[in-house]
Amino acid sequence: xxxxxxxxxxxxxxxxxxxxxxxxxxxxxxxxxxxxxxxxxxxxxxxxxxxxxxxxxxxxxxxxxxxxxxxxxxxxxxxxxxxxxxxxxxxxxxxxxxxxxxxxxxxxxxxxxxxxxxxxxxxxxxxxxxxxxxxxxxxxxxxxxxxxxxxxxxxxxxxxxxxxxxxxxxxxxxxxxxxxxxxxxxxxxxxxxxxxxxxxxxxxxxxxxxxxxxxxxxxxxxxxxxxxxxxxxxxxxxxxxxxxxxxxxxxxxxxxxxxxxxxxxxxxxxxxxxxxxxxxxxxxxxxxxxxxxxxxxxxxxxxxxxxxxxx
Numbered sequence: 075x076x077x078x079x080x081x082x083x084x085x086x087x088x089x090x091x092x093x094x095x096x097x098x099x100x101x102x103x104x105x106x107x108x109x110x111x112x113x114x115x116x117x118x119x120x121x122x123x124x125x126x127x128x129x130x131x132x133x134x135x136x137x138x139x140x141x142x143x144x145x146x147x148x149x150x151x152x153x154x155x156x157x158x159x160x161x162x163x164x165x166x167x168x169x170x171x172x173x174x175x176x177x178x179x180x181x182x183x184x185x186x187x188x189x190x191x192x193x194x195x196x197x198x199x200x201x202x203x204x205x206x207x208x209x210x211x212x213x214x215x216x217x218x219x220x221x222x223x224x225x226x227x228x229x230x231x232x233x234x235x236x237x238x239x240x241x242x243x244x245x246x247x248x249x250x251x252x253x254x255x256x257x258x259x260x261x262x263x264x265x266x267x268x269x270x271x272x273x274x275x276x277x278x279x280x281x282x283x284x285x286x287x288x289x290x291x292x293x294x295x296x297x298x299x300x301x302x303x304x305x306x307x308x309x310x311x312x313x314x315x316x317x318x319x320x321x322x323x324x325x326x327x328x329x330x331x332x333x334x335x336x337x338x339x340x341x342x343x344x345x346x347x348x349x350x351x352x353x354x355x356x357x358x359x360x361x362x363x364x365x366x367x368x369x370x371x372x373x374x375x376x377x378x379x380x381x382x383x384x385x
Contacts, residue, residue, distance in 0.1 A: 077325060078353035080365050085355070088279065097287035101162050101193060108163040118363035120174040127166070130210040132203045134195065138188035139207065140166045142177040143219065151224035151383035152211055153177075154240070155186040156204050158231030158357060160261075160288030162192050169230060171362040172372060176228070179376040182383065183220045185211045189236070193291040197304050200292075201239045205249070208240055212250040224383045226254040226316075228375070230360055231280075231328075232288070234260025238306040238335070241315050252316045254382035256375045258359045259323055260332055263307045264289055264299025268330035278325040280356040285327055307335050317345040319378040321371050323354035347378055 077085070096104055124143040129136040144150070155173055157164045166188050177184045189203035208227070215222035227237040234257035241255050266282060275282035293299050302309035318339055322332035329350060336348035351358065351367055359371040 075324060075352035077355075078365070078367065081325070081353060081355050081358070084364065085277070085279065095281070096284040097281070101191070101291060105163045105191075108159065108168065109165065112168045116363055117171050119171055120178055122174050122177055130207060132190075132206045134190055134199060134203070137190075137203055137207060138166065140170075140173070140186040140188075141218065142173055142184040142186070144177045144181050144183070148216070148219040150218075150220045151180065151182040151226065152215070152218065152220040152222070153180065153182045153184045153226040153228055153379065153383075154204070154208050154211060154237075155184050156189065156227070156229035156233035156236040156240070157186065158229065158233040158360070159191075160284070161197075161200055161232045161292040162288055164191075164232075169233070169360045172230075172360050172368075175362060175369070175372050176376055176379070179372070180379050180383065182226070182379070183218050185218070193294065196294040197292050197297055197301070201236050201243070201303050204236045204240050205243050208244065208250060222250065225250055225252050226256065226379050226383055227252055228256035228258070228379075229260075230258040230357055232261055234258055235262065235304075235306070238262065239303040242302060242306060242309055245314055254317045254319070254379050255315070256319045256321070256379060257332070257335075258321050258371065258375070259326055259328055259356050260320065260335070261285075261328060262331040262335045263305045264293070265305075265331065270330040271327045274325050274327045274329070278327075278355045280327060282327050307331065307338055311342070312339055312344065313342040315339060315344050317378070317382045318347070319375050320346065320348045321359060321375060322348070322350040323356055323358050324350055324352045325354065326356040328356065349374060
């Protein structure tokens with residue numbers, strides 16, 4: 075399918091700005107540019123009963139978190155949210171619109187983790203931060219007003235990667251039971267040779283060179299990109315993982331690995347729904363108010379989440 079007209083328009087506007095390629099920038103410059111784009115982007119922000127920023131203990135010090143509470147009461151489900159940005163950029167603000175929608179639609183408390191970024195820290199530190207956030211939320215369920223037996227995880231891009239890794243860690247470490255994982259346009263494998271990497275290498279916002287740049291910062295010069303907590307599809311076993319919703323985009327270098335992960339999870343008996351949105355680009359799900367199909371993707375994800383997290 076051709077690019078969706080809204081996507082084509084957004085790509086044309088981005089091209090006219092003539093911004094430097096991400097992989098030519100320093101991490102600091104890329105972070106500053108990302109924050110500016112987030113601040114200036116037209117976005118729809120749903121009202122949520124309560125949103126508060128606080129800090130929770132992490133393996134390297136206190137971690138900033140944002141907690142979304144959709145309504146009063148003490149029997150909400152819990153969703154851990156891990157933002158995207160290639161492990162290098164991104165913060166609590168860039169996926170704030172999606173968190174608001176998911177909190178309201180699922181009547182879940184969302185705990186969004188501002189994990190440490192690379193290359194300030196390398197793998198596995200960011201994923202250990204996310205797992206520590208899960209442990210904190212599970213231990214403080216009463217304070218949060220959530221049922222510790224009804225937990226989901228979700229994230230976009232690198233956040234999808236971290237969500238998948240946290241599910242593996244929780245299984246491997248006998249941690250909190252996770253009922254559902256939603257992986258939007260996830261990074262699943264340290265492999266740049268897929269057909270979608272070739273077909274969508276340039277021209278669709280996220281580029282192949284940018285993904286190489288992200289991975290290089292995340293794992294470092296001597297890092298192991300094949301470790302299953304970095305590349306979840308390479309886990310020795312994918313059995314016993316939560317129900318999974320994977321949402322991909324047609325014009326995304328990561329499209330093939332998202333589909334491959336869905337197939338691998340299904341092959342060992344996991345409950346998996348996979349949908350590749352035609353005409354869309356990487357991270358479209360977070361563009362609430364910009365792309366109409368972003369809300370469609372959120373509705374699909376929240377429908378699955380609600381079914382898994384229902385009391």
